Amino acid sequence: MSKENLIDKSSINTDDMILNMGPQHPSTHGVLRLKIHTDGEVVSKIEPIIGYLHRCFEKHSENLPYEQIVPFTDRCDYLSSMHMSHAYSIAVEKMMDIEIPERVEYIRVIVSELQRIASHAFFIGVFGLDVGAITPFTWVFRDRERIIDLFETLTGARLLYNYVWPGGVSHDLPEKFITRTIEFLDYFEPQLIEVDELLTTNKIFIERTADIGVLDKDIAINYGVTGPALRASGVDFDLRKNEPYSIYDKLDFDVPVGRGEMGTVGDSWDRYIVRFLEIKESIKIIRQCFKSIPEGDVHAALPKKVRPRKGSTYSRFESSRGELGYYIISDGKNVPTRLKMRSPAFSNLSVLPYLSEGWMISDVITILGSLDIVLGEIDR
Amino acid sequence: MSFVDSILSSLSSLEMNYTLLLLIAVTIPGLIIFLLMTVNAIVAVYMERKISAFMQDRLGPMEVGIFGFKGGKRFWGGIGQTIADAIKLLAKEDIIPKDADKFMMILAPFIIFIASFITFVGVPLSQDFLISNFNIGILYILAMSSVGVIGIILAGWSSNNKWSLYGAMRAASQIISYEIPIAITLLLPVIISGGLDVHTIVDWQLQNRWLILHSPFTFIAFFIFFVSGIAETNRTPFDIPEAESELVAGWMTEYSGFRWSLFFLSEYTNMLIISLVASFVFLGGWGSPLTIINLLPGDYMYLDGPILGFFWLLLKAIALIFIMMWFRWTFPRLRVDQLMYLCWKVFIPFAIFNMLAVGVWEVLF
Amino acid sequence: MKEYFNNIVGGIQSFWKGLSLTFKHMKNKKDLVATLQYPNEKWPIPERNIGFNLSEYNVIRSRLHVDMDDCIGCLQCERACPVDCIKIDTIKPPKESEFDCGKTSFGTQKKLVVPRFTIDMSECMYCNLCVYPCPEECIYMVGGPNEDKHEIDYEFSQYSRDGLIYEFADATDEDILSVGGDEYIKTREERKKRIADGESLNGTEILPGKEENVSVTASSAPAPSLDKPDFTVVNEIEDRVTRATAKKAFTQKFKEKASFQEISKFVKLSLEENGKYSSNLDDIIKRISEMTAPDSTDGGSSESAPAQEEMTHKSFNDLENKMQRGIVKKLFIGEKKKGLSDLDILKLIRAELKTKEMLDDQAKELLKKLMLQSVNPKETPKVESDVFDLKKLNDIEDKMTRGLAKKVYTKSKRDGKKSTEILADIESELQSQEKLTGSVDAVITGIRESI
């Protein structure tokens, strides 16, 4: 008389509970709603619902001249808005076939790499919060504040800059900018070791993130996941190296790839450590740029009226969250007929339902945090 | 001489009728405990905010002062902050969700508050500053501290919100499973000093040496007790029931105003109880640490009289509370099953092994 | 078993490292604390160890400010603003009134009076795009590089949202009146009244006031009296820039009353100077020289037809494609201001639509209908001739009924009904709304006899 048939299971029908991790939740990184079917703690199905922050960016850009779209692109991924306007400018310049002065290219790379450091620093702070450690958040934000001050002297704004324009940049570097950035880089590197000690090697942190949400190589490519999330699964795919745009071919830096030190390749810990190492790479890039930045007039190639030639182009850019593409169709007027932004976080989020089946709720939070999504660019 | 006995004896000379006497003998210690709890809560909250601020390179509350005196200029401002918070909480609107179980929801905070309130009765504050002198001291404290769980489950269930239900279920499993290592480790002093009563344990420690230094096994037992104590009071790294980033605020989500402050009050009281119990069981109660290192010549033994004893005990308790806060601002949060793994696979085996080893140690030495 | 133990030992080591780190931060908190106590320590303080001060800013993002005496009303900033939060009205003083609008600090003579310059700071997104195009540098964000002009101000929060709508214009009512902007003041008061009683809040239909407002500014600048040069031939030039240079040369010579041969030679000369001359322009230059004097044929048609002023830009409303309608309207208003005849305007619109490949069949048919209307009003089918004029409906006192009657009038006129049917429609409509009072009935019967 085995134990099972003692309890007559037919009368007990437990169905799983639909938990609504609603648009307003402390750790959904913005207004994302997750419809989670759970039985007990274990998650059986997740359905992300997006669109709460949809601001019709693509419809607006069909009625605005090219130079007036730049502030709108900044507002898509508000955590790395330099990348957004840089990618947009590259796309428009591809269509305008104008020659960008060397100095502008160097300033743009410096500014994008600084923005990448700020965005990854933000990620480290918030990922710590998702896992429960509150102190790294404030340390990292204190250092990120320095970068924001640098951007403030350069563009006047702290978060949404409207600095990189199609054809050039709005202002040249203020005279003390280079010395001050180098001063910041020398100050920032030892700070990284501190965060590394507190978070990366912490036993509970490793317990909470290693082997969680393993994403293997070709599933990631199939879902269109790009950027640090893809590199953590072992794919060495970085647009700055594979398809070098602007002056990345002149700079030497290596691309950190997940090796699965603390668990299997492609788990949440790898996604964390890849971003952590990328900060070090970006610091290396900025130092090289400062060594060889040429003189020149920044407004040389800035057109009075941006009017690209007829036709369409798809330009790709490596933003902090992945491959950021702009598909622009123009028919000779100063207003684009169609502008589509391929947002990296959009595809990265689409892998969440696949990744978090079978894990517990606190793991869903960790996996969502490790994908580092921003709802501004998902909903556009 | 416990507090209640002293009141009874002093008032018995007035020959009032017996029930009135009993009433007074109960209400006065009750008021003292309540006063102690509120003062402890206010000071502990201020300390926690200041310590967490300095650990995170920020300043913490700096603006609010009492009667114009803001506290230190550079770092230690904002003394009145917690008093202002307390008043705000009392004055705040007390929202009860429409389809929540109204009566249960009102009842739950009081159960939790009473649980920590009555455990205080058995906890000594110094040699004779003891509310009532039980001869089953430790057992009473252990029993009363597990009443709180009922309140938490009731709060989570009755606020009719999926998140607080999760918080309540997690709290239930966590607190019940951490009762076991605490119970086992509390048995060690009983074995060694031979009595359940608080006085026998502390007197034994004063005669020979602090229990923590007595044998390596009791040293490990202290750490197991202390860490499970943190788990008892739901503090990081075990604050899963009210994990901010997952369950918004766990079983406390639907509460606001006065009821929420009751939860807060009892959380800080539990913290105080755990550190008081740990200090008088393992760290030699009201004995002054100077006797161990006998720095001073013998005749200064009177440093641990009834008044100074109170000071030493509180000093140890505050040190332990600081360590609890220190843990909170350093460690990330454990997942529920890792928490269970730690309790059942690490603490309980070690605790049982310790008990065995202490028995053997007692026999040999 | 071994893995179990070093798991615990590893755990304790990492705990100890983390704990010592946080304690280190607490210990030397003196130099590590980074908070800025806002009310007494203000941004940006020079001694913050990033060490920058105000003068080192390239550009600043704070409140927008306009020095009105420098503003020449060129509307560049209004066009540059992506979110349209700047609203400017300008009035051009008529030729004969020698009203001096004053000089800007850059020494340019101002030619427009700006009665209204509003910036809605609650809608501004601080992108600084309006500051760059301003020729007089009179609009700027306060503080930072332009610290000397205006002290920094980033604490301008208000209690109500419309407290953030800043009105910079300082033109007093006398100036506006002296410049002949009395209708402008009338519409402004009317608009204020309408906003006051909350009528326009739902903003569903396009505000008549807004329409008239645009046409008012158009008509308030009366067309210059000298006869207009006829650009029909010049407009055939495809490329915009060459067309512009050709037109400039054409008008210049035309003002000197030169003969058409000289005009075409001069136009050819000026095109060659700018390197714009190409072979396919030869036949255009030849046709310019053969042009007959303008006043005989086209001039006549532009003045006489009474139905002319019927064709306001609203008649393009039934163009279905929004973009198309926008372009056509903008063009129409632009040309109307210049005082071109309707026929030229329609041709110009057709040319423009052709360049933008937006000339689908619906637009062609509409343009043809309007052209027919404007060129030979007499021969158009009978509908046009005996429809009574809209203005006759004006003597209905009650505003609501008058508006209703006009709406019915325009609708039925477009369907091509006769005036008697239109009057019947108006009567039935007013009856259904119980507005057909004695006085209104008298007015309608009056119109019926007058046909």
Next chain:
Amino acid sequence: MSKKTLTDSISSINESIAYDEETNIFSLKEVGTWLDIATEIKNLNFNYLMCITSIDMENSQLALAYNLHSTETKDSIEFNLFFDKDTEIPSVESLWRTADWHEREAYDMMGIKFINHPDMKRILLPQDWEGYPLRKNYKVADYYHGMYIPKDKTSWE
């Protein structure tokens, strides 16, 4: 893997492929056989579908631009489909999982329906929103669930 081999391997399936030299864009007028062409492209290890763009060609014609990239050979191509307004396009979600959300967005914004797509519903806009915003002739409804949608800033003009 030159474009030449790709063109003739695809044109074997459907000869209406046009390969435009300087913009290196493949365009396909008739969409019936799109799924087998897509499988053919996938077999030529274009394993990464970068982005699907829906375009309104205005003369009641719609278009879809597929950008594909192969991580091994570092090659990328663009594939345009032209069809009129109400034809249904076979969904390539089975080949590239990223197409699932991109196609839902194309449906949501441009009203292009995809055959056998797992859950064909709107992704960004609320489910009961009428009209497809990115169409050139899109007019915003006046009221949505009784809430008034302001058209222009007449309140403070």
